[in-house]
Amino acid sequence: MEGSYTVPNQQRLNIAALVSGMIKGAIIGLVSMLTDIRNYSNAKGTGQVFSFNLADEDSEIRVSVFGTNLRTHHYLCKNATAVRVSGGWLKASNSMYNSTDNELEMTLSVDKDGVLVASNEIVQQRKAQYIKIGVLSTFTLRKKVDIRGVISSTMAQREIQTKRGTTTNLAKVTLVDDSASSVSCTFWADSASLVNHWTVGDTLEVQGAQVQEYGNDISLNCTRANVRQYPANDSDLTEWFERAQSSQQIFEPVQKTQSTARPPDNQEVRRDTFVFQCSPEMFASFRNVQIMQVRCGDDEIIFSRDKRGGDVSLGQMESTPIAGPSHSTINEDD
Numbered sequence: 001m002e003g004s005y006t007v008p009n010q011q012r013l014n015i016a017a018l019v020s021g022m023i024k025g026a027i028i029g030l031v032s033m034l035t036d037i038r039n040y041s042n043a044k045g046t047g048q049v050f051s052f053n054l055a056d057e058d059s060e061i062r063v064s065v066f067g068t069n070l071r072t073h074h075y076l077c078k079n080a081t082a083v084r085v086s087g088g089w090l091k092a093s094n095s096m097y098n099s100t101d102n103e104l105e106m107t108l109s110v111d112k113d114g115v116l117v118a119s120n121e122i123v124q125q126r127k128a129q130y131i132k133i134g135v136l137s138t139f140t141l142r143k144k145v146d147i148r149g150v151i152s153s154t155m156a157q158r159e160i161q162t163k164r165g166t167t168t169n170l171a172k173v174t175l176v177d178d179s180a181s182s183v184s185c186t187f188w189a190d191s192a193s194l195v196n197h198w199t200v201g202d203t204l205e206v207q208g209a210q211v212q213e214y215g216n217d218i219s220l221n222c223t224r225a226n227v228r229q230y231p232a233n234d235s236d237l238t239e240w241f242e243r244a245q246s247s248q249q250i251f252e253p254v255q256k257t258q259s260t261a262r263p264p265d266n267q268e269v270r271r272d273t274f275v276f277q278c279s280p281e282m283f284a285s286f287r288n289v290q291i292m293q294v295r296c297g298d299d300e301i302i303f304s305r306d307k308r309g310g311d312v313s314l315g316q317m318e319s320t321p322i323a324g325p326s327h328s329t330i331n332e333d334d
């Protein structure tokens with residue numbers, strides 16, 4: 001037809017299949033983590049920028065939108081709405097802002113080839129892939145994970161000072177599951193008030209928690225996570241947790257796989273005292289410890305606190321070698 005033309009309906013690509021360079025097609029996804037518009041000025045000129053994460057059924061990418069006036073584009077990108085993006089440039093993600101599990105991020109210049117429009121296509125939320133808490137030890141910093149667990153302890157919301165001198169709220173819960181592991185989940189700022197609604201024994205489903213490391217410990221930042229509480233008794237974990245509690249099961253906090261504990265100075269096997277150096281913050285963690293498992297490769301030794309073991313300082317420890325492929329024994333009576 002004379003004088004008319006249609007915009008070709010660009011092929012829709014999966015976010016997981018994107019490669020570096022100019023995007024050859026369009027991606028459609030749901031918006032999350034939308035930032036405000038910021039004005040910038042650098043050697044190339046001035047302009048505006050905002051960013052968001054775009055998620056399709058199985059992957060996510062960070063998109064930064066550049067232009068001289070982004071008000072209408074920003075308006076389109078309401079949280080949890082679907083948008084279609086094409087004409088962007090894909091490059092390695094900047095680890096400073098990287099909150100996705102994507103090695104790429106997208107720059108979209110709407111004054112050039114970049115196109116950002118609302119989409120009425122239905123995009124399913126990423127399907128949760130629940131992993132056991134014990135498996136977290138193999139995950140790297142900032143990775144997003146989904147877990148299900150039972151609350152074994154809570155730390156109520158409290159106001160704390162940030163490094164910048166402002167105050168914010170912080171609350172924590174510890175989750176456990178049948179991998180016999182526990183992980184601390186932190187809720188910062190507004191999300192801290194969620195913890196007020198929960199109590200020990202409640203089952204939580206957490207989607208999109210971010211892996212954090214503190215020393216050797218792994219914890220989860222759940223500030224932006226999607227958290228769902230199971231109604232009482234409506235979880236297969238409830239019964240399991242009751243049994244675990246009555247048998248006084250021990251849950252080990254997840255730690256990074258590689259231990260940085262230093263090997264003993266000399267190879268002498270017989271030693272009465274063996275010193276583990278910990279950070280001062282760890283002191284309080286020993287308060288309620290009844291059993292300590294020390295692992296050296298595939299070998300493990302269990303120390304248990306005797307009945308008189310007082311509050312903070314560990315009382316007399318008796319060693320109990322455990323059954324395993326091989327184990328060391330510390331013989332108490334010489």
Ligand SMILES: *[C@@H]1O[C@H](CO)[C@@H](O)[C@H](O)[C@H]1NC(C)=O
Pocket residue numbers: 032033079080
């Ligand atoms: C954005 O969506 C998240 C859930 O994905 C929600 O927790 C948050 O409050 C929303 N933010 C705004 C500004 O609507």
Ligand SMILES: *[C@@H]1O[C@H](CO)[C@@H](O)[C@H](O)[C@H]1NC(C)=O
Pocket residue numbers: 092093094095098100101102103104140141142143
């Ligand atoms: C961004 O984070 C993901 C998940 O942790 C990682 O696979 C990716 O390599 C990171 N990208 C960069 C450039 O750090």
Ligand SMILES: *[C@@H]1O[C@H](CO)[C@@H](O)[C@H](O)[C@H]1NC(C)=O
Pocket residue numbers: 188212221222223224
């Ligand atoms: C936890 O996540 C929130 C939201 O992504 C972020 O603002 C905050 O800095 C994170 N906290 C820490 C201690 O990394």
Ligand SMILES: *[C@@H]1O[C@H](CO)[C@@H](O)[C@H](O)[C@H]1NC(C)=O
Pocket residue numbers: 232233
């Ligand atoms: C939950 O289960 C316990 C024992 O299994 C029962 O005593 C209690 O009434 C149940 N609560 C609800 C709300 O169903």
